Amino acid sequence: MTMQGNISANIDLxxxxxxxxxxxxxxxxxxxxxxNETERTETTTSSTTGVSWQGDSLAVDxxxxxxxxxxxxxxxxxxxxxxxxLTCIEAYGRSFLASRSANFMESALQSATAGALQTLLxxxxxxxxxxxxxxxxxxxxxxxxxxxxxxxxxxxxAVMADLGLA
Amino acid sequence: xxxxxNKKKGQAKILNEIKTQLMMQADKWGMEGEYSPLxxxxxxxxxxxxxxxxxxxxRANLEYEMSVLGTDKKEIxxxxxxxxxxxRKTEKQIQAYEKKITKILDxxxxxxxATKNAVSKIVTQPRISVMIDx
Numbered sequence: 001m002t003m004q005g006n007i008s009a010n011i012d013l014x015x016x017x018x019x020x021x022x023x024x025x026x027x028x029x030x031x032x033x034x035x036n037e038t039e040r041t042e043t044t045t046s047s048t049t050g051v052s053w054q055g056d057s058l059a060v061d062x063x064x065x066x067x068x069x070x071x072x073x074x075x076x077x078x079x080x081x082x083x084x085x086l087t088c089i090e091a092y093g094r095s096f097l098a099s100r101s102a103n104f105m106e107s108a109l110q111s112a113t114a115g116a117l118q119t120l121l122x123x124x125x126x127x128x129x130x131x132x133x134x135x136x137x138x139x140x141x142x143x144x145x146x147x148x149x150x151x152x153x154x155x156x157x158a159v160m161a162d163l164g165l166a
Numbered sequence: 167x168x169x170x171x172n173k174k175k176g177q178a179k180i181l182n183e184i185k186t187q188l189m190m191q192a193d194k195w196g197m198e199g200e201y202s203p204l205x206x207x208x209x210x211x212x213x214x215x216x217x218x219x220x221x222x223x224x225r226a227n228l229e230y231e232m233s234v235l236g237t238d239k240k241e242i243x244x245x246x247x248x249x250x251x252x253x254r255k256t257e258k259q260i261q262a263y264e265k266k267i268t269k270i271l272d273x274x275x276x277x278x279x280a281t282k283n284a285v286s287k288i289v290t291q292p293r294i295s296v297m298i299d300x
Contacts, residue, residue: 100194140195140196143195144192144196144197147191147192147195150184150188151188151192151201152209152213154181154184154188155206155212155213156216156217157181158210159210159217160217161177161178161181162210162259163255163256163259165252166177
């Protein structure tokens with residue numbers, strides 16, 4: 001699912017996430033049941049419309065709840081490590097993102113880390129405040145786009161539930 | 167029956183939880199007030215229309231398959247019938263969302279007549295002047 005990558009780091013590991021994680025096992029059982037049922041029936045998907053059929057019954061390509069709920073407990077991992085500056089920028093980015101956490105302690109700690117890393121980047125590596133600001137803008141825009149697409153997925157799933165298709 | 171209700175309740179609970187988390191994140195990332203109840207209903211309406219579009223496209227696809235490719239007609243007819251049911255359901259749902267949006271808007275406007283009067287006082291009426299040459 002494409003959305004997972006976008007929102008994975010969006011969601012806080014606060015109280016609500018813990019509750020969502022608690023809901024997971026129940027869903028996983030449900031999912032396994034659904035999977036077993038799917039295996040029994042032949043699934044055909046229309047390549048043009050994205051609507052898939054399980055035998056004669058309809059199964060529309062939508063974000064299932066289990067996948068959505070897992071978004072609450074996954075977190076992104078750093079990818080590239082090509083040098084100390086990049087590593088420092090990556091660490092700064094992670095701290096900057098985590099500083100908006102719903103958990104107060106986490107937020108305070110990550111804000112302090114981000115501040116320290118910002119000082120390091122400007123004083124030791126010579127990055128200008130404009131560069132730091134552009135990193136912040138980029139990260140914020142990325143996160144906002146993730147939230148928007150997440151909301152769209154949520155709305156689609158809610159509609160599917162209203163239609164009795166979820 | 168109760169099992170279905172429980173499933174629905176569970177789904178609603180999870181969806182509500184996800185919505186709460188997303189809205190909390192939206193607030194934290196400078197999108198305060200972007201997701202009002204009205205906006206959420208609009209999002210649902212938009213998605214419902216998209217789903218209806220998908221269903222209509224699938225029906226057209228099935229009709230094409232039946233007329234041109236000559237696949238099993240009985241199976242396709244069953245599928246088309248089911249799709250029609252869902253299209254009707256989607257149309258009803260669209261109407262329900264539209265009704266809900268109108269209700270929210272009406273609530274925001276307050277007294278309709280008072281608003282109309284206020285608007286008529288603020289907005290200047292266009293006047294047409296005619297020059298007659300003698």
